[in-house]
Amino acid sequence: MLSQEEAFFKELLSMYKIEAEEHLKAISSGLIEMEKVKAKDKRKSIVETVYREAHSLKGASRAVNLEDVETVCQSMESILSLMKQDAIDTNAELFDILLKAVDVIDQLINDSEKTDISEIMNKLHSLEEGTSQEKSAEKKKEKSKKSEATPEKKEKSAEKEEEKPEAKHEPPLKEESEPEVPEEQEQPKASDSTAAPSQPVEVQKRLVSDTIRIATEKLDSLLLQAEEMLAAKLTSEQHNKDLQSLSLELEQWKKRWDSYDAEITSARHQSEIKGHNQSQGNGTLIDFLLWNQEQLKSVDTRINELIRISENNARLLGGMVNNLLEDMKKVLMLPFSTLLKILPKVVRDLSRDQGKDVELIVRGSTIEIDRRILEELKDPFIHVLRNCVDHGLEKPEERRRSGKPVTGTISITISQQSGNKVEILINDDGRGIDPERVRKVAVKKGIVIESEAAALSDEECRMLIFQSDVSTSPIITDISGRGLGLPIVREKVEKLGGSLTLESEVGVGTTFQITLPVTLATFRGIMVEVNGQVFVIPTVNVERVIRVSEGDVKTVENREAVIIDDKPLALAHLGDVLRVPKKNQTIQQTNLHQAMLLSSGEKRFVFTIDRILSEQEVLVKGLGKQLSRVRNIAGATILGTGQVVPILNVADLIKSAARITTIPTRVSKTEEAKLEKKSILVAEDSITSRTLLKNILESAGYEVKTTVDGVDALTAARAEQFDLIVSDIEMPRMNGFDLVASIRSDKRTADLPVILVTALESREDRERGIDVGANAYIVKRSFDQSNLLDVIRKLI
Amino acid sequence: MTEARIKDINRILKERAKELSEASVDQEIVEESVEVVEFVLAYEKYAVESAYIDEVYPMKDFTTVPGTPPFVLGIINLRGKILSVIDIRKFFDLPVKGLSNLNRVLVIKTPEMELGILSDFILGVHVIPKKSIHPPMPTLTGIRAKYLHGVTDEGLVLLDVLKILSDPEIIVHDDIEA
DSSP states (O other), X not given: OOOHHHHHHHHXXXXXXXXXXXXXXXXXXXXXXXXXXXXHHHHHHHHHHHHHHHHHHHHHHHHTTOHHHHHHHHHHHHHHXXXXXXXXXXXXXXXXXXXXXXXXXXXXXXXXXXXXXXXXXXXXXXXXXXXXXXXXXXXXXXXXXXXXXXXXXXXXXXXXXXXXXXXXXXXXXXXXXXXXXXXXXXXXXXXXXXXXXXXXXXXXXXXXXXXXXXXXXXXXXXXXXXXXXXXXXXXXXXXXXHHHHHHHHHHHXXXXXXXXXXXXXXXXXXXXXXXXXXXXXXXXXXXXXXXXXXXXXXXXXXXXXXXXXXXXXXXXXXHHHHHHHHHHHHHTXXXXXXXXXXXXXXXXXXXXXXXXXXXXXXXXTTOEEEHXXXXXXXXXXXXXXXXXXXXXXXXXXXXXXXXXXXXXXXXXXXXXXXXXXXXXXXXXXXXXXXXXXXXXXXHHTTSSOHHHHXXXXXXXXXXXXXXXXXOOOSSBOSSXXXXXXXXXXXXXXXXXXXXXXXXXXXXXXXXXXXXEESXXXXXXXXXXXXXXXXXXXXXXXXXXXEEEEGGGOEEETTEEEEEETTEEEEEEEHHHHHTOOOOOSOSOOOSEEEEEEEEETTEEEEEEESEEEEEEEEOOBOXXXXXXEBTTEEEEEEOTTSOEEEEEOHHHHHHHXXXXXXSOSSSOHHHHHHHHOOEEEEEOSXXXXXXXXXXXXXXXXXXXXXXSSHHHHHXXXXXXXXXXXXXXSSOSSXXXXXXXXXXXXXXXXXXXXXXXXXXXXXXXXXXXHHHHTOSEEEEGGGOOHHHHHHHHHHHX | OOHHHHHHHHHHHHXXXXXXXXXXXXXXXXXXXXXXXXXXXXXXXXXXXXXXXXXXXXXXXXXXXXXXXXXXXXXXXXXXXXXXXXXXXXXXXXOOOOOOTTOEEEEEEOXXXXXXXXXXXXXXXEEEEGGGEEOOOTTOOHHHHHTEEEEETTOOEEEOHHHHHHOGXXXXXXXXXX
16 A cells, blocks of 8 residues: 555656656757747847756756756756856757757656666766866866856846755746745645646746646546536436427327217216216216316326426526537647647657758647647647658758758648638648659559559549558658558548548648547447447448348458449458357348448448447547557447447458458468468677567567578578568678678569668668668667567568 | 444454553554455455545446457446446456346546446445455465455455556557558
């Protein structure tokens, strides 16, 4: 069990993480801004801000005993303070190191155990010392100025009541008028989830302004409760319907009574006339009947009264709930800027790696969108930007040659469209997408056949880049080229209920247009029943509903298929794909089956189902923390009755279905595995790396042969059949480049895929890798086994 | 609490006070017991430290989720939120008794994880002395031993909720590959 102290510390730590993240974002965007801004005074104010952020982060880190973070912050602070005094060269290298330091801190915060700070500390120190040495050697004047600078600074900071070397206190802002709060008192504040992190001034400022901080957890719980109110609305509507049907029943009773009315009246007359001749019983019976009628009539009146009231209630409640939900969703909206803040750094890092000059322009970042959508958008944004930097923009020389400005421009424009939609345009002024090249790759990968490809318009051709495996890049790099990024973008956008288009002109540039709903509200879904269980299929994925008779089902390449619009489409029973156990055979054996043509991206598949229940608005909910991702299931929704219904993930479903139907029936799984075991040749001189590679590959199910250098590998490749080669570059006798070249020049091995795994990561080396004909290039620094296995799977 | 129970506790406390009057440590009386929620599952008595129990929820209905491992019973509607419910009988190879209206879900929670444990019914909240908890029998191996905290003198099986909740194997993350 956690002791109270531990629990407190844990809470403190989680608060710290939130705070640190904000500081880091501010620091890195500040640094990037600084690099752009040339005007001195403006720059100075940015330096000041970043300095302050670093200082706050340092203070907070001390509170949670993250000494390493503290140390790095301290060094950054010193450098920033030199920058404040203009006592350091502000070159690109400096920004590189500072940004690297931000990365290191980020790692430290998330996993302090595994992060080593010695490297970055060395760099930071050398920056610091480099300047001071330079100074002392070069100009005495400078030096004296520098020593002057310190007291001068002290003066400044005295004004701010700051003691730099000890840094005992949080850095108060200049405008701070409050007495300083000692650190000891401040710490508990950091654990208060609604308070601003450890910055008394900030708290004060925020109180004055009209925004406050609220923990997202609290907001989520509020939204949940607001959504629950939907159930109240549905229930009250249901009550109204029940009352109406009751009233209808009474109506029937009335009609019936009316038809007997004449008879009863005459019977009554008769009994009155006959009076006492008849038995007393008949008279009382008639009286009872009449009394009964009166009673029922009054019940009827009261029911009608109730219906009116409940109708009003339902309308009122419905309106209130709708308004509440609407406002609640607005509360959950965040401006795009919260996401866009991280992008300048991403673009900067990517473009530096590529040796390209890129300017990122962002417009419309104040437009608001549902936080949950924003969170999902991070990956798609990064994938598209990678694509822009890696494939879209040309190298500086190439740009100069074609008369373009040397610095490439990527612009992100966000605009509010009519109603509940936003449009995001991501544009680069690069070389554009050549439809011919896409066409060739798509044909080569077997995605379209040549005649089809020829018939496609250029527009349609470009859209093919959103398909898996289609990449026009000649080589797989760490950044892109695997043909995975853009399909992910498409899947995400579609999942969020948005759409994606592409415009591109060769030589002029490419524009991705993403349209998204502003709120992640309800979407429409079709409820279907399969083997007795109910599922929701998002209407977006349903192309059409059809009936399939047994006679329509053909066998094409060992798969069941139906012909729709002259095209054969694979067919499977939804229950079989989901593995929902069949309930006892109550379903009548008919010749006709209900079926749905589902699509996800370009993939289409026909699923037979038992029956379609209805189409309605559904609200997507996650499956809870334990079920982080379940195959074929995207989430669940709660119906008005309280019943929980899983929502299907059509992209998964089509993949699963394809897998089920392609498994040959006779070959057992183990035999199949044996038959399909691919062999890989590893060339690596280091024993540790060699063993590691062997282990990784063998546990992934490949047959592995190892060799110790290029010559050894070449001999093996000529003697035996391999499906792929994984090779190091730096090896004795023959290096990786020469190995690839020799393999390519030999007819027998010319088509053999080769992956270079290497410590060399310069652009020149990567390009040399392309030149000699390697299929992929993986840098050891960023090496992880899933990365390698992914690439292998792409190649064989 | 029944009177007999209170008397019981009083008696135990008195006895302990006596024992401890010689030793100078007197805080241990509080430290040495643990409050548990006792429940019945498939004719066996189990207990979970009450500190980890967020609430006990009556399970009226649940929805099975295809593609999840057998220990996942399904998902339920916990006041508008979806909660997954696990069936620990699957861990312990216990006979599966059908669901009844008496089924209760123990909602257990840490900041990182939240799930429901299926139970037949709840016996109540009890305080058991730590001394009476013994390590699980050595014959138990694998997952059974992993999730057990211990067994009491009365044969009550104390589950180790933290282990269950922090076990990465409990998380279903089935990323489908192309």
